[in-house]
Amino acid sequence: MSLTIAAMPAYNEERSIARMVLGCQKYVDRVIVVDDGSTDATADRAASAGAHVIRHEWNAGYGAALRTCFETAREIGADRMVIIDSDGQHDPEEIPQLLLPLGRGVDLVIGSRFCNGNGQEIPAYRKVGMRILDITTRIVGGISVTDSQSGFRAYGKKAIDCICIDDNGMSAGSEILLQAKDNKLKVEEVEIHCSYDVERASVHNPVSHGVKVLLILLQDMELRRPLYYFTH
Numbered sequence: 001m002s003l004t005i006a007a008m009p010a011y012n013e014e015r016s017i018a019r020m021v022l023g024c025q026k027y028v029d030r031v032i033v034v035d036d037g038s039t040d041a042t043a044d045r046a047a048s049a050g051a052h053v054i055r056h057e058w059n060a061g062y063g064a065a066l067r068t069c070f071e072t073a074r075e076i077g078a079d080r081m082v083i084i085d086s087d088g089q090h091d092p093e094e095i096p097q098l099l100l101p102l103g104r105g106v107d108l109v110i111g112s113r114f115c116n117g118n119g120q121e122i123p124a125y126r127k128v129g130m131r132i133l134d135i136t137t138r139i140v141g142g143i144s145v146t147d148s149q150s151g152f153r154a155y156g157k158k159a160i161d162c163i164c165i166d167d168n169g170m171s172a173g174s175e176i177l178l179q180a181k182d183n184k185l186k187v188e189e190v191e192i193h194c195s196y197d198v199e200r201a202s203v204h205n206p207v208s209h210g211v212k213v214l215l216i217l218l219q220d221m222e223l224r225r226p227l228y229y230f231t232h
Helices: 018-027 042-048 060-075 092-104 124-141 159-161 174-181 204-225 226-231
Strands: 004-010 030-036 053-056 080-083 107-112 153-156 189-190
Touching: 004 018, 004 060, 004 092, 018 030, 018 042, 018 092, 030 042, 030 060, 042 053, 053 060, 060 080, 060 159, 060 174, 080 092, 080 159, 092 107, 092 153, 092 189
Parallel strands: 004 030, 004 080, 030 053, 107 189
Antiparallel strands: 080 153, 107 153
């Protein structure tokens, strides 16, 4: 019998975590919450809603929380894993459409805020930063997607087993795509919707976040494609 889980990194998300856990439970066998050193009631509320909670003693970062998600998925033998943000931006009702492509051999499904002409509601300044990171990800790793920074994704067994995240920060989303390319994973995007009017929609300034991720990608480009890096 296959095991499908939803896993979500969480840092001080006591207002939304129970709703997200309950929403995910309708579509998966188990919900994992990685509490990344929260100082509020995130862990308690997640556990009360029925999630299995793994706690980091301190705030180690988004990438570290994702790494724990993958390690836990491997430990429990998960066949499919949905990663979803815990702050309420994503709609758990869209989980089935992310899981569907896994059934026909796709290894990694990205919930895209931009494919099929979607994303009109996203603030313009966010779009610019995201687009720059999409282009850089394509140059560095040869991966062409419309939403390289999406935090709403589904992974099949092959992806769960081979993706090992090194970076602790917000560049982990791009790092996963580069590893997907290296491991010849089949990647597909599906349309999702994202709400930006939730409280604490992001604890990161989108501009500084984008710059940090861009610098890390450029460092990776120097290693992966030195001729391109030094001649452009």
